[in-house]
Amino acid sequence: MAELQPLFETKQAKGRAAFKVFTATVFAGICLMLVYRFLHNPRGGEEGRWTWIGMFIAEVLFSFYWIITQSARWNVTHNFPFIQRLSQRYEHKLPGVDVFVCTADPIMEPPTLVVNTVLSVMSFNYPPEKLSVYLSDDGGSEFTFYALLEASHFSKFWIPFCKKFKVAPMSPEAYFSQQPDEKNVIQVEEWLAIKKKYEDMKHRIESIMAKGSISEEVRSQHKGFSEWYNSEVTKQNHQSIVQIIIDGKDTNAVDKEGSRLPTLVYMAREKRPGWPHNFKAGAMNALIRVSSEISNGTIILNLDCDMYANNPDAVREALCFFMDEKRGPEIAFMQHPQSYNNITKYDLYSNCAHVVHQVELAGIGGYDAALYCGTGRFHRRESLSGAKYSKDCGEHKNLEAKEIDERTVDELEKTSKILASCSYEKDTAWGKEMGLLYGCPVEDIVTGLAVQCRGWKSMYYNPDRRAFIGVAPSTLVIQLVQFKRWSEGLFQIFFSKYCPFIYGNGKIKVGAQMGYCVYLLWAPVSLPTLYYMIVPPLCLLHGISLFPKVSSPWFIPFAYVFIARNLYSIIEALNCDSTLKGWWNLQRMLVIRRTTALFFGFVDVILKQLGLSQTAFALTAKVVTEDVLKRYEQEVMEFGSSSLMFTIIATLAMLNLFSLVSAIFKMIFLDFGALEKLVFKVILCGLTVLLNFPIYEALFIRKDKGSLPFSVMFKSIAIASLACLIPVN
Numbered sequence: 083m084a085e086l087q088p089l090f091e092t093k094q095a096k097g098r099a100a101f102k103v104f105t106a107t108v109f110a111g112i113c114l115m116l117v118y119r120f121l122h123n124p125r126g127g128e129e130g131r132w133t134w135i136g137m138f139i140a141e142v143l144f145s146f147y148w149i150i151t152q153s154a155r156w157n158v159t160h161n162f163p164f165i166q167r168l169s170q171r172y173e174h175k176l177p178g179v180d181v182f183v184c185t186a187d188p189i190m191e192p193p194t195l196v197v198n199t200v201l202s203v204m205s206f207n208y209p210p211e212k213l214s215v216y217l218s219d220d221g222g223s224e225f226t227f228y229a230l231l232e233a234s235h236f237s238k239f240w241i242p243f244c245k246k247f248k249v250a251p252m253s254p255e256a257y258f259s260q261q262p263d264e265k266n267v268i269q270v271e272e273w274l275a276i277k278k279k280y281e282d283m284k285h286r287i288e289s290i291m292a293k294g295s296i297s298e299e300v301r302s303q304h305k306g307f308s309e310w311y312n313s314e315v316t317k318q319n320h321q322s323i324v325q326i327i328i329d330g331k332d333t334n335a336v337d338k339e340g341s342r343l344p345t346l347v348y349m350a351r352e353k354r355p356g357w358p359h360n361f362k363a364g365a366m367n368a369l370i371r372v373s374s375e376i377s378n379g380t381i382i383l384n385l386d387c388d389m390y391a392n393n394p395d396a397v398r399e400a401l402c403f404f405m406d407e408k409r410g411p412e413i414a415f416m417q418h419p420q421s422y423n424n425i426t427k428y429d430l431y432s433n434c435a436h437v438v439h440q441v442e443l444a445g446i447g448g449y450d451a452a453l454y455c456g457t458g459r460f461h462r463r464e465s466l467s468g469a470k471y472s473k474d475c476g477e478h479k480n481l482e483a484k485e486i487d488e489r490t491v492d493e494l495e496k497t498s499k500i501l502a503s504c505s506y507e508k509d510t511a512w513g514k515e516m517g518l519l520y521g522c523p524v525e526d527i528v529t530g531l532a533v534q535c536r537g538w539k540s541m542y543y544n545p546d547r548r549a550f551i552g553v554a555p556s557t558l559v560i561q562l563v564q565f566k567r568w569s570e571g572l573f574q575i576f577f578s579k580y581c582p583f584i585y586g587n588g589k590i591k592v593g594a595q596m597g598y599c600v601y602l603l604w605a606p607v608s609l610p611t612l613y614y615m616i617v618p619p620l621c622l623l624h625g626i627s628l629f630p631k632v633s634s635p636w637f638i639p640f641a642y643v644f645i646a647r648n649l650y651s652i653i654e655a656l657n658c659d660s661t662l663k664g665w666w667n668l669q670r671m672l673v674i675r676r677t678t679a680l681f682f683g684f685v686d687v688i689l690k691q692l693g694l695s696q697t698a699f700a701l702t703a704k705v706v707t708e709d710v711l712k713r714y715e716q717e718v719m720e721f722g723s724s725s726l727m728f729t730i731i732a733t734l735a736m737l738n739l740f741s742l743v744s745a746i747f748k749m750i751f752l753d754f755g756a757l758e759k760l761v762f763k764v765i766l767c768g769l770t771v772l773l774n775f776p777i778y779e780a781l782f783i784r785k786d787k788g789s790l791p792f793s794v795m796f797k798s799i800a801i802a803s804l805a806c807l808i809p810v811n
């Protein structure tokens with residue numbers, strides 16, 4: 083028999099040899115810089131001795147981190163699935179797929195947003211009797227339940243419409259916000275009719291939300307409402323609620339064309355004061371258990387509530403990885419990058435992370451250890467049960483048919499409620515070895531790592547046609563809160579028993595261990611960055627030299643490393659579909675994030691190690707007021723309040739401005755020749771000032787509600803002036 087053609091192929095990125103040569107030259111330059119620092123350190127008693135030692139430590143840390151980041155560029159690979167081959171071979175043996183959507187708060191994550199995601203995944207080009215959609219509502223909200231009920235009615239129209247016209251994106255909100263596709267000869271009437279249906283539904287959901295209560299008439303339409311009616315339900319305190327809204331096994335559950343519908347389940351796991359609920363990880367684990375009773379799909383897709391599906395074939399593409407005869411059985415999960423639909427032209431807050439998604443994650447994927455990034459990930463159910471990979475793990479189970487389940491919907495709901503109760507996990511391995519791991523605000527990364535260390539592999543897949551699209555943070559604070567959670571959780575992993583260099587030693591490739599650390603070490607990188615933002619400007623002010631003179635040969639490695647690294651990063655960004663201005667915005671965001679969010683994350687991890695702080699999960703807001711949205715669209719940086727983070731940002735900006743101005747004064751009025759000695763610091767300070775332009779604007783020029791308040795201006799000037807008086811040694 084001829085060997086079967088693979089269901090996906092893996093290709094290495096081009097230009098790797100040139101990259102390696104280039105990297106070697108930069109490495110040599112970095113070594114020379116460190117040698118210079120070491121040899122020219124002022125002796126005891128000489129001016130600037132401690133400052134120099136600090137510079138040396140900062141540069142050693144930067145260099146170490148730079149080496150780590152190279153691991154993610156060394157072995158970049160791309161994967162390509164073949165869905166035709168999948169259909170030819172397996173069309174009648176496709177496995178069950180369970181989609182999990184998580185939501186946590188009806189205000190920060192409005193029910194209309196949530197049901198759009200649900201509707202999009204119900205419309206995959208996949209046999210409906212093999213598809214089940216679960217919504218986990220950690221908000222325990224009657225409104226979300228109501229919205230899901232509305233969506234289940236609308237799906238009877240929406241799913242056939244999507245299939246008939248190959249609609250994409252399959253989120254009605256996103257679909258109707260774009261111009262009707264001309265290639266698809268959609269009947270205008272049909273388009274208008276379904277749009278009207280959608281808008282009516284949206285209107286009903288939003289007006290019930292605005293009213294703040296659900297009428298008796300609506301309540302009487304579904305037995306599920308009794309859960310809220312018969313007992314007091316608050317977000318933090320309620321019984322478990324499981325409602326099978328559409329039972330896919332029921333042959334009478336059909337859409338308006340008579341085709342079967344996918345299963346649709348609402349779940350709000352039990353919450354009680356005093357019981358830790360473990361945030362998203364807890365919700366996912368409850369979903370894993372509940373779904374195993376109801377549909378038990380072999381493959382699980384996990385999406386955040388704001389991530390709608392954009393490609394009807396996404397499930398089929400994913401199956402190419404899992405069902406490939408040769409490589410499939412050892413694959414535990416496949417991760418898509420996060421993409422967003424609310425990105426502005428120059429991406430002021432650098433939400434896109436082009437290089438991370440197109441290079442770094444693909445690079446770590448090249449070591450068979452793609453990171454689990456929470457949303458947009460397909461996984462093999464088995465790999466989440468704590469099972470180690472073994473030869474006969476995935477192999478046959480792929481195609482295993484489900485046993486016929488005779489239980490009624492009522493019985494299933496009853497059993498499921500027990501599985502979603504607080505006490506169920508007590509004294510079990512859930513959260514430790516089974517399911518997603520607890521105790522870390524980036525449950526995704528640590529769980530992915532643990533799965534890989536049990537012998538499983540994972541794939542990264544970044545198709546041209548984006549599979550899932552979500553909502554990016556649209557203000558500075560929202561993003562910084564998110565980055566603080568990430569950096570804290572990531573650094574916590576580094577400190578825990580899961581540190582990839584120890585836990586992963588011998589289990590995942592060294593490149594993958596390093597690759598993980600690109601992110602795990604975000605928090606500590608804040609320290610040398612803060613040093614570089616504070617000390618060189620002070621030295622400039624006090625005339626202490628830190629870098630070689632232009633005429634010295636030692637100037638060459640400094641200049642080379644500086645220019646080569648920046649040029650490389652510009653070219654890399656442009657290659658990944660960013661723009662020059664987008665790159666510039668990224669540099670600003672890197673400084674802002676590192677000196678605030680990542681630094682705070684660092685501090686929190688230290689406090690946690692000392693037992694002074696606890697794990698928390700600050701939810702990312704998905705909606706903002708109209709005023710704020712307008713500024714976001716105009717790419718005007720949003721502050722609008724006084725917070726410690728903003729004071730830090732403004733103070734650093736002022737400090738650099740003060741020393742630049744004073745250096746320029748000195749050069750003009752006192753000693754022009756000094757420039758030769760100061761050139762590096764002047765460039766550093768000058769670039770920082772240029773980068774901070776939007777900060778000065780928010781401090782002094784803008785008058786809108788998003789600008790920096792007077793108190794921040796006052797504090798930043800006062801602190802920066804005081805700092806200038808500090809004697810540097």
Ligand SMILES: O=c1ccn([C@@H]2O[C@H](COP(=O)(O)OP(=O)(O)O[C@H]3O[C@H](CO)[C@@H](O)[C@H](O)[C@H]3O)[C@@H](O)[C@H]2O)c(=O)[nH]1
Nearest residue numbers: 184185186220361362365386387456457523524564701702
């Ligand atoms: O107690 C909670 C808290 C959050 N969530 C859900 O978790 C998802 C992610 O939360 P979000 O506030 O949007 O965080 P992001 O920073 O955008 O999320 C990224 O980072 C998280 C880890 O920090 C991962 O869990 C996410 O999947 C990943 O997209 C959302 O759907 C929430 O509804 C819950 O279900 N229960």
Ligand SMILES: [Mn+2]
Nearest residue numbers: 386388552702
């Ligand atoms: Mn999110």
